[in-house]
Amino acid sequence: MDPASRVLVGDLLIENDRIAAVGDVTAPLAKLRGGKADQAIDASGALVMPGFVHGHLHLCQTLFRGLAEQGDLLHWLRDRIWPLEAAHSEASIAASARLGLCELIAGGVTCINDMGTVRHTETIGAQLEASGIRAVFGKALMDQGDGVPPALIESPKRALDDALALAGRFDGAAAGRLRVALAPRFILSCSEGLWRDVADAAAERGLVVHTHLAESPSEGREVSAAVGTSAARYFAAHGVLGPRFVGAHGVWLDDEELRAIAGADAALVHCPASNLKLGSGLADVRAWMDARIRCGLGSDGAACSNRLDTFHEMSLAGLVSRVRPAVPGAGAAAPPLTARAIVALATCEGARALGLGDAIGSLEAGKQADVIVVDARRPHCGPDPEHDPYTTLVHASRAGDVVMTMVAGRMLQHDGAWTTLDPGRAVADARAEARGVLRRAGLA
Numbered sequence: 388m389d390p391a392s393r394v395l396v397g398d399l400l401i402e403n404d405r406i407a408a409v410g411d412v413t414a415p416l417a418k419l420r421g422g423k424a425d426q427a428i429d430a431s432g433a434l435v436m437p438g439f440v441h442g443h444l445h446l447c448q449t450l451f452r453g454l455a456e457q458g459d460l461l462h463w464l465r466d467r468i469w470p471l472e473a474a475h476s477e478a479s480i481a482a483s484a485r486l487g488l489c490e491l492i493a494g495g496v497t498c499i500n501d502m503g504t505v506r507h508t509e510t511i512g513a514q515l516e517a518s519g520i521r522a523v524f525g526k527a528l529m530d531q532g533d534g535v536p537p538a539l540i541e542s543p544k545r546a547l548d549d550a551l552a553l554a555g556r557f558d559g560a561a562a563g564r565l566r567v568a569l570a571p572r573f574i575l576s577c578s579e580g581l582w583r584d585v586a587d588a589a590a591e592r593g594l595v596v597h598t599h600l601a602e603s604p605s606e607g608r609e610v611s612a613a614v615g616t617s618a619a620r621y622f623a624a625h626g627v628l629g630p631r632f633v634g635a636h637g638v639w640l641d642d643e644e645l646r647a648i649a650g651a652d653a654a655l656v657h658c659p660a661s662n663l664k665l666g667s668g669l670a671d672v673r674a675w676m677d678a679r680i681r682c683g684l685g686s687d688g689a690a691c692s693n694r695l696d697t698f699h700e701m702s703l704a705g706l707v708s709r710v711r712p713a714v715p716g717a718g719a720a721a722p723p724l725t726a727r728a729i730v731a732l733a734t735c736e737g738a739r740a741l742g743l744g745d746a747i748g749s750l751e752a753g754k755q756a757d758v759i760v761v762d763a764r765r766p767h768c769g770p771d772p773e774h775d776p777y778t779t780l781v782h783a784s785r786a787g788d789v790v791m792t793m794v795a796g797r798m799l800q801h802d803g804a805w806t807t808l809d810p811g812r813a814v815a816d817a818r819a820e821a822r823g824v825l826r827r828a829g830l831a
């Protein structure tokens with residue numbers, strides 16, 4: 388995934404937390420270690436690639452997988468998700484994060500962008516730190532909204548003070564693996580004053596602003612009734628749209644909004660499984676790319692996509708881009724996304740969307756050693772996975788094919804052996820804690 392799109396048969400040399408050489412590593416290895424590595428991994432027959440960058444996630448919702456299966460976005464939030472989030476304890480949120488992190492790391496995700504929830508976000512930060520994953524994460528900011536339980540509503544000052552305290556503790560922590568974002572949830576849950584404070588604080592401290600926009604038609608109607616315009620136009624008018632802005636979904640954006648987003652150098656994240664499952668619509672990612680908007684790929688939370696699985700999202704991104712021109716009301720027919728462009732969304736372009744393009748997203752000397760090994764010798768990848776490795780990854784490979792996940796030179800799992808997390812225990816803890824959350828939410 389380097390700028391020349393090279394696909395090499397060769398070796399990868401890693402020293403400490405960085406990639407030291409790619410391809411023929413004989414000379415640099417001789418210089419570094421007298422020709423002998425401390426540890427060698429045989430990846431013959433596998434695709435060795437940059438770890439996936441997951442652009443939009445709610446780790447707090449992993450416990451709610453399968454518990455919110457009806458309704459469009461706003462009903463889903465008001466009837467199920469917000470009451471469940473309000474019922475989280477520190478223990479349940481930790482269990483939710485660990486369960487999600489096991490799934491993500493097993494499936495080759497090495498960097499996430501997590502929206503968090505209103506309370507206990509520092510517990511998510513502690514789990515991220517312990518897991519070894521790279522993350523941008525925030526505390527969801529909510530100071531208003533129809534159908535929001537009181538436990539999720541804070542004063543704007545309290546919300547922002549807490550978020551900045553989180554940044555003070557975690558931004559740049561774990562040798563730079565963790566970054567903190569400001570995460571105003573979406574237009575309907577934040578007052579005008581809060582949006583202005585977020586814009587000021589983000590500019591002052593250089594923090595990412597992570598939010599949702601233009602996700603579903605009913606949300607668009609409520610936004611328009613509440614603020615008299617669309618989310619993208621509102622963000623542009625309030626100084627929220629800028630190079631540190633990362634907006635999830637963007638399903639319903641017109642050409643003028645795309646130009647405003649591109650002009651502000653803001654980023655968008657495509658979440659096709661969530662958009663399909665909530666019936667929100669099909670984002671026109673080709674139009675985003677044509678407008679030269681930085682963009683990435685995410686799965687949203689497990690409560691709406693049911694899988695935290697980049698392979699699933701990549702395949703859907705490809706399939707959706709093929710049918711989109713046939714959708715009534717969609718714009719002019721555009722060519723579908725190529726498999727290479729989709730792998731880029733999940734790696735180098737996703738990294739650029741989060742402002743991390745210089746550090747991660749490709750296998751290049753000097754970049755962080757965030758690397759995965761995908762076994763391509765399995766029957767569903769045959770007969771010739773190397774013929775077009777991008778198509779293999781997007782349309783044939785599965786999360787279970789990832790045999791090694793490394794972040795900053797540290798192996799987090801290899802051939803089923805885990806160094807920081809215990810998936811068996813994570814599943815057992817999550818099962819117990821999910822029952823508690825349902826009971827406290829009155830939804831058991």
Ligand SMILES: [Zn+2]
Nearest residue numbers: 599635687688
């Ligand atoms: Zn979301």
